[in-house]
Amino acid sequence: MTTTPARTTAGTAPALPHWESTPEDLPGAIREVKAAIRRRIEASGRTVDEVFAVIESRVRERVAEIHADRDRGESVWPVIDYADIENGTVTAEQLAKLRRRGCLVVRGHFPREQALAWDAGIVDYVEGNGFFESYRGPGDDFFGSVGSKPEIYPIYWSPAQMEARQSERMATVQSLLNAQWRHESDGVTWFDPERDSLYPDRIRRRPPGADSNGLGAHCDPGTLDLWMTESYQRAFRHLFDGSVEDYDPWDAAHRTAGPQYPGTTMCSAFRTFQGWTALSDMAHDQGVLHTVPIPEAMAYLMLRPLLDDVPDDDMCGVTTNQVFPASERWHPLLLEALSGIPDVQAGDSVWWHCDMIHSVAPVQDQQGWGNVMYIPAAPWCERNERYAVSVRQAFLSGSSPSDFPEEHYERTWPDRFAADGLNTTGRRGLGLE
Ligand SMILES: [Fe+2]
Numbered sequence: 001m002t003t004t005p006a007r008t009t010a011g012t013a014p015a016l017p018h019w020e021s022t023p024e025d026l027p028g029a030i031r032e033v034k035a036a037i038r039r040r041i042e043a044s045g046r047t048v049d050e051v052f053a054v055i056e057s058r059v060r061e062r063v064a065e066i067h068a069d070r071d072r073g074e075s076v077w078p079v080i081d082y083a084d085i086e087n088g089t090v091t092a093e094q095l096a097k098l099r100r101r102g103c104l105v106v107r108g109h110f111p112r113e114q115a116l117a118w119d120a121g122i123v124d125y126v127e128g129n130g131f132f133e134s135y136r137g138p139g140d141d142f143f144g145s146v147g148s149k150p151e152i153y154p155i156y157w158s159p160a161q162m163e164a165r166q167s168e169r170m171a172t173v174q175s176l177l178n179a180q181w182r183h184e185s186d187g188v189t190w191f192d193p194e195r196d197s198l199y200p201d202r203i204r205r206r207p208p209g210a211d212s213n214g215l216g217a218h219c220d221p222g223t224l225d226l227w228m229t230e231s232y233q234r235a236f237r238h239l240f241d242g243s244v245e246d247y248d249p250w251d252a253a254h255r256t257a258g259p260q261y262p263g264t265t266m267c268s269a270f271r272t273f274q275g276w277t278a279l280s281d282m283a284h285d286q287g288v289l290h291t292v293p294i295p296e297a298m299a300y301l302m303l304r305p306l307l308d309d310v311p312d313d314d315m316c317g318v319t320t321n322q323v324f325p326a327s328e329r330w331h332p333l334l335l336e337a338l339s340g341i342p343d344v345q346a347g348d349s350v351w352w353h354c355d356m357i358h359s360v361a362p363v364q365d366q367q368g369w370g371n372v373m374y375i376p377a378a379p380w381c382e383r384n385e386r387y388a389v390s391v392r393q394a395f396l397s398g399s400s401p402s403d404f405p406e407e408h409y410e411r412t413w414p415d416r417f418a419a420d421g422l423n424t425t426g427r428r429g430l431g432l433e
Helices: 026-043 048-071 082-087 092-101 112-128 159-165 168-178 230-235 297-306 382-397 424-429
Strands: 079-081 103-107 192-196 203-206 215-219 273-278 289-291 349-353 358-360 370-374
Touching (some): 079 082, 082 103, 112 159, 159 424, 168 349
Antiparallel strands (some): 103 349, 203 370, 273 349
C-alpha cells in the first residue's frame, strides 16, 4: 500500500498528489487531494464555485430537456432498430440523441425467438447441472439482499452467453457504441473500437411474483481512485485545471491503462458502455433499469465534493469497496433526471455510458420474467488486454472470472461452452489470436 503520495511534476499549475494504490489514511488523503485540486483550479484564475457553476448550468439544461421530453410523452431513452445499425441507416439525429443521452435501446438486436431460446438454454444448463441444489448463497454483498433463491446467477460460460458475446450482431452494435468515443489523441490509440474483449459477466433471472428492493442510484467507473490516481487525474484534467469547458465525457484519453483501487464492486475492464441483452419481455414499470441520461453528470459528481458545504474529509459519500452513490443529499438536481427504459422485448439490448448514474427500480409482485445477460462494450485496450489473461484462464477452466466472487460452479459442468466453439471474434476477444 502506498502511504506517501507521489507528486505530479508536469506542467506549471500546482501539482496534484496521487496514490497509485489505496491510501491507508483515506480521510487524510481525501483532505489532501481536495485541497490540492482546489489550489490547482484557483491557479487558473477561476474559483471552484465558478467552475462548478459551468457544469451545473450544462446539466440543468439537460434536465430541462428531459422534463420537456416527458411532458411531450416522448421516450427519454433513444431507441434505434438493429436493422438500421446493420444497414448503416441510423440518422444523424438518432446519433445526436445517443450522444446527448448517453444511453440506448437497440430494438431487435437479436430475433426474439433467438433470445427466448437462449433463456431456455440457460435454464437447461443450470438445472441439468444441479445448480439450484448446490447453490451456496450470494457470493458477494452487492446483490446480496435477494434472499435464498438467486436472482443473479453467478454463471459465466453457458453456450447462450458465449454465443451472444461472440456474435456478429453484438460486434456490430459494440462498434457503433465505441465509435461515439474519441479513441485516438496525442498520437495514442487508447482503444480499438473494432475489437471487443468479451468481458464475462453474470445472468439475472427474476421470476414472476418477485418482490425486489431494486438498487439505489450509483455509478460504476471507480471510487476514490477517480480523484486520486495519476491516470484518472489526467483523464479528468479539464475539471481540475480551470478549463472545464473542454471536458468531454466521450474522450477515452488516459482511461484505458491506469490502475484501479480494488473492491468488491470493481470492474477491471474499461467499458465504453455497460449493457445487457433482454432474455424476456419486460414492461417499463416492472422494476427495470433507470439512468440519469446525462453523460456530463460525471463532471458534477467529480466537482461537487469540492464545494464548501462538504466536509473536508468527505467525497459526498464516495469511499473504497462500496459503490459510488448518487444521493438526494448531494445530487438532487441529477436525480430529477432519473429515467427508466421503455418496454423491452426479448432480444432487445440496453446500453448506458460507463460513467452514468443508474439504478434499478423496486418492484412488488413482478408481472412476467425479468431476465437479462450482462454484456457490455469493453473494447481492446491495455487494461482489457491485461484482464484478458485471467479471463482466458477462467474460460478454459470454467472458473468465475477474477472480478467476481470465487464461486466456480461451472468447473465440472460438461456442457459449458468449449474452446472449439470459438469463432474469430471469440478468439480475438479472449486474446487467443
Ligand atoms: Fe451498476
